[in-house]
Amino acid sequence: MTDWSERIGATTDGEARVTFDTPAPARQALDGTVVTPLVHLGILEVAGSDAERFLQGQTSAQMSLADGDFAPLTCFCATKGRMLANAQVLRVAPECYWLLMEQSLLEPLKAHLEKFAVFYKTEMRLRDDLAAIGLIGHDAPALLEARLDVEPPHIWHQHQHGDQLVVRHPGPRPRLIALMPIADLEDSWQALTQQATPVGNAVWCLQDIQAGLGWLSASQQDSYLPQMINWEALGGISFKKGCYTGQEVVARAHFRGQVKKRLVRLTLEGNDVPTVGSELLDAEGKRQGEVFAAERDAYDQVELLAVLTTKEVTEPLTVDGVRCQRQRLPYPLERLDPEELATHKG
Known part of the structure; x- marks a missing residue:
C-alpha cells in the first residue's frame, strides 16, 4: 500500500x-x-x-x-x-x-x-x-x-x-x-x-x-x-x-x-468482526463455507459476504460460535451478459 x-x-x-x-x-x-x-x-x-x-x-x-x-x-x-x-x-x-x-x-x-x-x-x-x-x-x-x-x-x-x-x-x-x-x-x-x-x-x-x-x-x-x-x-x-x-x-x-458454492450476504448477531477465511458452520458443526469479507455497519452490527455451499444446510449457521442471519442480495443469481450491460444506462 x-x-x-x-x-x-x-x-x-x-x-x-x-x-x-x-x-x-x-x-x-x-x-x-x-x-x-x-x-x-x-x-x-x-x-x-x-x-x-x-x-x-x-x-x-x-x-x-x-x-x-x-x-x-x-x-x-x-x-x-x-x-x-x-x-x-x-x-x-x-x-x-x-x-x-x-x-x-x-x-x-x-x-x-x-x-x-x-x-x-x-x-x-x-x-x-x-x-x-x-x-x-x-x-x-x-x-x-x-x-x-x-x-x-x-x-x-x-x-x-x-x-x-x-x-x-x-x-x-x-x-x-x-x-x-x-x-x-x-x-x-x-x-x-x-x-x-x-x-x-x-x-x-x-x-x-x-x-x-x-x-x-x-x-x-x-x-x-x-x-x-x-x-x-x-x-x-x-x-x-x-x-x-x-x-x-x-x-x-x-x-x-x-457451481457448488455461491457468494451470500449475512449478518452476525455479535459485533466482533471475523477474519477472512473463518469457517462457516452449520447446526451440526460441519463446515459449509468461509467468510469472504466482513465489516461493521452503522448500527454496530457485522455484515459479511461468505462463500457458501449451494446444498441445503441445517441452520442456524455460525462463525466463531456466533449465529448468522441470511440477507438478500441486491441482484438476481442469473447470468447477466456484459454485452447487454454495456448498453444499460440506468
Whole structure:
C-alpha cells in the first residue's frame, strides 16, 4: 500500500485500511455525503499495440466492450478456472487499459501476466503515481461535477476529463471513484471536503458487501471459480467471446450447472468482526463455507459476504460460535451478459 493518504490527514489502521477522527463513519454515509481514500485499490496499466489482443486471451471480459465509456468487470483465471484476480477494465487511450483492482493483487497478477506478455507488443506497469478517491451519497454525483468538473458516469461506466477518470459502482447509495495523479490529490481533496465528510475506507468496503460485490485479495488467489463470487450475475464474464485462460472450466461449470458454492450476504448477531477465511458452520458443526469479507455497519452490527455451499444446510449457521442471519442480495443469481450491460444506462 502506498502512503499517499498521509497527505490528506488519514491514519493507517491495519493492512489496507485508513481512518479519520470522524465519529460514526458508517452512519455519516447513511445521513450525508462522504469522501474516502481507497488505499486498498490500485491500477495495473497494460499498454501497447497488442494490449487489447493480449488481454482478450487472458481475461473473461470481451475487450471490444471496453470502449472508453463502458468499463466492464473482468477476472483472470488459472488454467483450472480458479480466479487469480478480479478487476474493472478502463480504456484510457486507444492502446492503453487500466485494471482497477485490489492493491494486494497488483504484483502477483503482473508477475502472472508477464509469462504471456513476452509474445505481444505490450508493456505493464503499476500506476503508483495515481490515487483513488471514493465518494458516497445521494449528493455525490452533483458534488463531483461541481468541485472537480467531471461529469458523473452511469454504473459500470467511466468518464475521463483531463488527468482525472471517474467510474461509478453500484451500492445502497450512489458511489463514484475518482482516479487522479497524486500530484493533484491535495487540491481535489480540499475541494471535495468542503461538502463531504472524510471517512475511512472501511465504509466503502462495507458498501461493497451490501452491494454483494466481492473483490479478491492476495490470500484468496486460486480459490474460487468466478461463479462462486457471483461474477456472472454481475456481468463479469462474457460467454460470447473466444478462448481465454481457464475459459473451458468456467464455461463448463456454467452450462452444466456445476457451481457448488455461491457468494451470500449475512449478518452476525455479535459485533466482533471475523477474519477472512473463518469457517462457516452449520447446526451440526460441519463446515459449509468461509467468510469472504466482513465489516461493521452503522448500527454496530457485522455484515459479511461468505462463500457458501449451494446444498441445503441445517441452520442456524455460525462463525466463531456466533449465529448468522441470511440477507438478500441486491441482484438476481442469473447470468447477466456484459454485452447487454454495456448498453444499460440506468
